[in-house]
Amino acid sequence: MTLPSATLLAQSALSGLFVGALYGLIGLGLGLSWGLLRTINLAHFAFTFAAAYLCYQLVTVTGIDPLLTLIVIVPLFFALGVALQALLQRFAVSALNSLLVTFGVTAIIEAAIQAIWSADFRRLESHYAQAKFKWGALYLPVPELITLGFAIALSLALWALLKHTDLGKALRAAEHDAPIAAAFGVNQRALALLLAGTCAALAAVAGVCLSLSFTLAPSQIYAWIGVVFAAVMMGGLGSALGPLVAGVIIGVSEALTMAITAPSWAPIVSFTLLIALLLLRPGRVG
């Protein structure tokens, strides 16, 4: 067996970094919703894909820059997130039941996507597709750099918001002890709606990034669930930076596994890491 070259290893690590950033970006809203709202929102993946399809449609019809579609898509999905949360609050859906309810919502959104765009593959053609930088022997594709940029910027922004603003403190207080937080004037219901809308808006950003790099098909919604859940659980529920860090660890580990050994071993990596974490730090999830 020959050893892989340094270029191969570095390029693979970069590839893992980029895909890990996408895991983190998708996981960001999911983890916040799970950790702070106690809603295990499977519909987050459907929102991500619905946003990706919407971006595809807007770009195909109008020819605008894919990133400009965020102006329309982000507020739209914020509203969708608020509506879904209002529904969950109206029926006082528990954390476990939210998993079932949002799975149903996912199935509905998948069917709607299929009805509108068919089950066939859709590919967003944009000027970003082939744009890349070369750094020594390494290639840095622009769509993946955009995803990485969004993932870092949004994770840091939300971390700062949760850590250093009154709004963030109120959100964390409401999650920690809702009645006491309410006694101090925290409007938990309004905050939950705001956070749910933000999480859905984050899904929309992830969707636009997804459409820049991946071919779309409705059934692909489910392909991301396992690894993103692993990233969220490893990163810590309710954490803003955790999913990105965990996503990158998973992505790079998978990529290096593919570069050094058989690529078919790569999916084992994320779950091995998760199991190891659960064994070593069982209190991290929950």
Added chain:
Amino acid sequence: MRQLRNWGRVVAGAALCALTALAHAQAPVRIGSTLALTGPLSATAQVHKLVGEIYVEQLNKRGGLLGRQVEWIVKDDQSKPDVARTLYEQLITADKVDLLMGPYATGAILSAMGVAQRYDKLLIHHTFGIPNLAKYERQFPAWSLGPDPGTTVPNTVLDALAAAGKTPKTIAVVTSKFPSLHFISLGAREVAKKRGINEVLFLEWEFGNRDFGPIAARIKDAKPDFVWVGAIGLDGNLLIDAMKKLDYTPPIHFYVYPAPGPMVKSADADGALSVSIFEDHPPLNTSPVAAEFTKTFRERATKANLPETNVEVQAAASFTAWQMLEAAVNGTKSLDDKALAAWLKSNKVDTIQGKLRFDGPNNYGDDLMHVKQVQNGRWLIVYPPNVAAPGAKLIVK
């Protein structure tokens, strides 16, 4: 008076018998099948539905089967083999269909095959990918990939390269572990070895892999003359994209079952090779039957807003399945499953793919897979020469 009443009874009885016979004679032949009308396989299943509708419509214009009109009952198996199994049971026991037509795709066909076997029914199917699992004696494949595609397909591809004077010295075999193509990729390794081609890389990935960057980097690093990609669906496009991001295009690259639409539309796929039983260009589309079908399909597919409006593998295999059923019924003048199966086993059928026989192992005949290549945004058959598009030659950059 009594005599008159008796005559009346005789006339009424005769009329009743005649009416019953007439009604029976005019009862349609009911053909039952399922298709993945919803779920992940629905995009391709829509092609099979459209082909079935076109065929039954044309068949009924020709007078149907045995002088009776044909009614096609198609149920939605939701892309789930277990649902297909239940629905085929239902078609046989509750709907009491006269004949069966296969579902899409391999998993559902395998389910339907089990049900057909339990009830001794004939099952003609479109695109079953694992011939050695087709053990039931009354199943017949419309997709002419031969009984051992793991050997014949790689040989055809390498023959095509040899004929173009581009026999590779080195090969990289990279493949998904998806069942109906993994064994063909393993066969490609064996065939390459027997032909003295040096394997510089062998990689496998799980179906559903998202990150093709490291795989692309390893292919680039291995510098093979020829990359055999055991890809199904999107994997081929994802790998091409990943290689392009590294500014790399292999000298020769082949994809087993790529998603035909997305690959042909990809600007970076020019020169990519694959295999096909039919493409919508001469000489395959020039027979009167093929010409009428391809024209009708194009019109109807455009109207139905299908992304691929040209007849290719799926539509051709689907059409072939109906041709086989019609030929067997006309050949036996019967709807008896045993007689139909025996007829197919001992007769060749003229189809748009060519003449098919079913007397080989597991009722498979010849491997009629041809080598096709993306050239200027179109799939063109480039090998063998007798079915190649006019003037088309295998191009290696």
